[in-house]
Amino acid sequence: MSYPASTTTPLYLTGNQAGLKEFLDKFDVGARSPECECVLWSGDHLFPGTVETLELLRKKGKQIVFVTNNSTKSRADYKKKLEGLGIPSTVEEIFSSSYSSSIYISRILQLPANKRKVFVIGESGIEQELRSENVPFIGGTDPAYRRDVTADDYKQIAAGDPSVIDPEVGVVLVGLDFHLNYIKLALAFHYIKRGAVFLATNIDSTLPNSGTLFPGAGSMSAPLIMMLGQDPVALGKPSQAMMDAIEGKFQFDRSRACMVGDRANTDIRFGLEGQLGGTLGVLTGVSSKEDFVSGPVKPLAYLDKLADLLGAES
Amino acid sequence: MSYPASTTTPLYLTGNQAGLKEFLDKFDVGARSPECECVLWSGDHLFPGTVETLELLRKKGKQIVFVTNNSTKSRADYKKKLEGLGIPSTVEEIFSSSYSSSIYISRILQLPANKRKVFVIGESGIEQELRSENVPFIGGTDPAYRRDVTADDYKQIAAGDPSVIDPEVGVVLVGLDFHLNYIKLALAFHYIKRGAVFLATNIDSTLPNSGTLFPGAGSMSAPLIMMLGQDPVALGKPSQAMMDAIEGKFQFDRSRACMVGDRANTDIRFGLEGQLGGTLGVLTGVSSKEDFVSGPVKPLAYLDKLADLLGAES
Numbered sequence: 001m002s003y004p005a006s007t008t009t010p011l012y013l014t015g016n017q018a019g020l021k022e023f024l025d026k027f028d029v030g031a032r033s034p035e036c037e038c039v040l041w042s043g044d045h046l047f048p049g050t051v052e053t054l055e056l057l058r059k060k061g062k063q064i065v066f067v068t069n070n071s072t073k074s075r076a077d078y079k080k081k082l083e084g085l086g087i088p089s090t091v092e093e094i095f096s097s098s099y100s101s102s103i104y105i106s107r108i109l110q111l112p113a114n115k116r117k118v119f120v121i122g123e124s125g126i127e128q129e130l131r132s133e134n135v136p137f138i139g140g141t142d143p144a145y146r147r148d149v150t151a152d153d154y155k156q157i158a159a160g161d162p163s164v165i166d167p168e169v170g171v172v173l174v175g176l177d178f179h180l181n182y183i184k185l186a187l188a189f190h191y192i193k194r195g196a197v198f199l200a201t202n203i204d205s206t207l208p209n210s211g212t213l214f215p216g217a218g219s220m221s222a223p224l225i226m227m228l229g230q231d232p233v234a235l236g237k238p239s240q241a242m243m244d245a246i247e248g249k250f251q252f253d254r255s256r257a258c259m260v261g262d263r264a265n266t267d268i269r270f271g272l273e274g275q276l277g278g279t280l281g282v283l284t285g286v287s288s289k290e291d292f293v294s295g296p297v298k299p300l301a302y303l304d305k306l307a308d309l310l311g312a313e314s
Numbered sequence: 315m316s317y318p319a320s321t322t323t324p325l326y327l328t329g330n331q332a333g334l335k336e337f338l339d340k341f342d343v344g345a346r347s348p349e350c351e352c353v354l355w356s357g358d359h360l361f362p363g364t365v366e367t368l369e370l371l372r373k374k375g376k377q378i379v380f381v382t383n384n385s386t387k388s389r390a391d392y393k394k395k396l397e398g399l400g401i402p403s404t405v406e407e408i409f410s411s412s413y414s415s416s417i418y419i420s421r422i423l424q425l426p427a428n429k430r431k432v433f434v435i436g437e438s439g440i441e442q443e444l445r446s447e448n449v450p451f452i453g454g455t456d457p458a459y460r461r462d463v464t465a466d467d468y469k470q471i472a473a474g475d476p477s478v479i480d481p482e483v484g485v486v487l488v489g490l491d492f493h494l495n496y497i498k499l500a501l502a503f504h505y506i507k508r509g510a511v512f513l514a515t516n517i518d519s520t521l522p523n524s525g526t527l528f529p530g531a532g533s534m535s536a537p538l539i540m541m542l543g544q545d546p547v548a549l550g551k552p553s554q555a556m557m558d559a560i561e562g563k564f565q566f567d568r569s570r571a572c573m574v575g576d577r578a579n580t581d582i583r584f585g586l587e588g589q590l591g592g593t594l595g596v597l598t599g600v601s602s603k604e605d606f607v608s609g610p611v612k613p614l615a616y617l618d619k620l621a622d623l624l625g626a627e628s
Contacts, residue, residue: 149492158524178463178496185494185529205540210472215499215537222540223533226519 010281010292011301013308020312023301024060027258027278046085047284049307054087056310064093065246067259069236069266071098071175071201071217074128097201097217097236098122098129100245101173104235106133109197115170119191121184121220122175126201130173137173138166139184149183157190165190174224174232175201176217185223192228202236204266208285237261238270260306262286264297272297282306324595324606325615327622334626337615338374341572341592360399361598363621368401370624378407379560381573383550383580385412385489385515385531388442411515411531411550412436412443414559415487418549420447423511429484433505435498435534436489440515444487451487452480453498463497471504479504488538488546489515490531499537506542516550518580522599551575552584574620576600578611586611596620 013019057064066089068078075094082089105111105118120126120140127140139145156164164187172188192198200221206213221232235241247254258278261267262285271279281292281302292302303309327333371378380403382392389408396403419425419432434440434454441454453459470478478501486502506512514535520527535546549555561568572592575581576599585593595606595616606616617623 154524154528157528158526180494180496180499182492182494182529185533189527189529205537210468212472213503213541214468214471215496215503215541219499219537219540222536223519223529226533226536227527227529 010299012303013301013311014304015308015311017311019301020309023278023280024057024309024312027062027256046087047305047307049305049310051086053307053309056313063250063252064089065250066094067237067242067246067270068095069097069202069204069217070207071096071101071126071236072123072178073098073125074132075099076128077125095242095246095249096125096129097242098126098175099132100242101126101175101199101201101235102129102133102135103245104199104233104241105130105171105173106135108241109171111170111197114168115196117166117168118171118173119166119169119188119196120173120175121177121180121188122173122201122217123177123179126173126175136168138169139187141179145184145187146179146181147183148181149186153183153186157186160194165194169196171197171199172224173199173201174217174221176207176215177220180220188224189227192224192230198224198228198230198232200232200234200236202239202266203232203234204236204263206286213286237266238273240270240273243270243274258300264291264295264299268292268299269297271299324613326617327615327625328618329622329625331625333615334623337592337594338371338623338626341376341570360401361619361621363619363624365400367621367623370627377564377566378403379564380408381551381556381560381584382409383411383516383518383531384521385410385415385440385550386437386492387412387439388446389413390442391439409556409560409563410439410443411556412440412489413446414556415440415489415513415515415549416443416447416449417559418513418547418555419444419485419487420449422555423485425484425511428482429510431480431482432485432487433480433483433502433510434487434489435491435494435502436487436515436531437491437493440487440489450482452483453501455493459498459501460493460495461497462495463500467497467500471500474508479508483510485511485513486538487513487515488531488535490521490529491534494534502538503541506538506544512538512542512544512546514546514548514550516553516580517546517548518550518577520600527600551580552587554584554587557584557588572614578605578609578613582606582613583611585613 075091075096078094079089079091118135118137120137124141130137169191172191201217203218204216205218207216254275255277257276258280259271259276260280262282264287268279268281279299281299282305284305292299389405389410392408393403393405432449432451434451438455444451483505486505515531517532518530519532521530568589569591571590572594573585573590574594576596578601582593582595593613595613596619598619606613
């Protein structure tokens with residue numbers, strides 16, 4: 001069996017034992033990167049066979065990396081989430097967009113000493129990862145920013161009053177924020193207008209929950225993109241800044257790595273643009289068979305569900 | 315003097331008495347439509363000469379219509395605002411995007427009897443104008459929607475539970491909302507996914523205040539546009555739905571009407587696309603001389619400030 005180029009029709013591997021074995025053998029060293037939500041579970045519901053599948057992969061010596069664009073959780077939060085679902089993991093196996101963003105800010109952006117502070121739109125996961133890289137920040141979950149805009153705010157923001165506009169802010173980082181409000185958007189806009197770098201943990205417009213979709217991190221950036229006429233640098237999938245960070249940490253051979261995911265335009269694109277040896281779509285999430293077979297971004301192969309990999313052993 | 319086509323270099327009329335007189339004479343019957351903010355005042359500061367200029371125009375028999383995209387105020391609110399600044403006006407002279415939206419919903423959209431309710435993202439101005447047209451609505455300033463999203467919300471929204479998803483909602487109307495939050499965005503998204511018509515009072519991404527810019531009504535729609543991959547029908551300038559509504563009310567001759575405004579891409583475009591006889595830019599707001607002279611949307615003429623019209627008399 002020879003593998004088709006990723007622009008040709010993907011292989012359907014569910015129930016194809018020989019095909020599954022060959023597929024798994026092809027990726028015995030590289031990072032295997034399943035998006036967690038919609039691949040391993042949906043909401044609080046673990047897909048049947050998930051734990052056994054991960055066990056099989058580990059038994060075969062595969063390095064597993066959980067790559068997630070969910071920016072509301074830190075890596076430690078994610079480990080807890082996985083454990084709660086009965087999935088064994090380590091913090092080191094987890095790569096979240098909040099972690100990726102923190103690394104980008106602390107190690108790649110060359111910020112002047114007096115512009116090192118980050119204004120955060122997002123939840124505690126971002127804050128924890130910024131702390132882990134010793135990056136100073138304001139905003140985020142601070143209750144002082146969970147309030148209505150006032151007449152004084154307009155005047156003070158317009159005047160650049162240091163009581164509301166911190167002169168040390170050199171970065172605006174936007175992730176999923178369940179407490180997004182007018183004052184946060186106004187401040188983010190003014191910081192960027194004053195020269196701050198505009199970053200987004202990720203650009204997924206929606207967030208899967210309870211079998212449907214809700215506003216995602218990309219939707220938090222949307223008002224700013226419209227006001228500024230400027231896109232953020234995005235640090236989650238499919239941004240290759242995230243792939244570079246993963247590679248820097250795990251030192252794997254890209255030709256022997258496979259990206260597994262449910263979204264053609266983020267997960268599969270991430271693997272293809274990162275020139276990984278393989279990409280594997282699963283049909284338990286956002287993209288349909290139609291998307292994988294006929295869409296513009298085709299995985300190397302696809303399965304009905306991740307646990308179909310167990311068919312390699314049956 | 316002959317008037318250039320609106321795609322050629324606009325006339326600079328400040329200090330040009332003969333030019334000003336000729337310009338004013340050209341528009342002795344039509345609706346004169348200044349955007350209020352940035353034309354008459356900025357923040358709470360009335361530009362010098364505004365009242366005298368309006369007096370001059372009224373003395374010359376011009377019908378004045380205050381056309382505003384500000385959706386947070388009703389027409390009655392606007393009259394109060396004008397009076398507070400010392401500008402005499404009547405409710406009938408005022409045309410706001412909230413009023414335009416209400417007319418569109420009540421008189422133009424043919425909604426089934428069981429889908430007549432509007433889910434509002436916006437402030438009380440929209441609510442007052444919906445009431446004036448007897449349009450039922452939910453959302454808006456209701457404190458029940460000014461809260462954090464809960465785990466139950468996800469499940470209930472996903473299930474279409476009538477305790478959170480009102481089955482009679484047939485329209486989502488998005489205007490400027492100083493209390494925008496996650497739950498409102500999530501509900502608006504689900505109503506539209508379930509078939510509700512997606513309307514926006516206006517698409518201005520920014521709102522002028524205190525000499526700078528803040529998030530505008532267009533920014534409230536931006537997350538939904540990104541999630542849905544769909545633009546709303548916009549009822550404010552430059553939408554011609556608003557021009558049609560103004561014409562329906564005032565029965566004026568478009569060739570003898572002049573649109574006055576500070577924004578090339580909304581005010582001036584509104585007048586040009588509505589084939590008004592004239593468009594007049596003022597430099598006290600968003601667009602610069604560069605925008606008016608070299609941009610893609612050129613007014614027929616422009617002034618440093620509205621009160622320069624007084625030069626016709628000096």
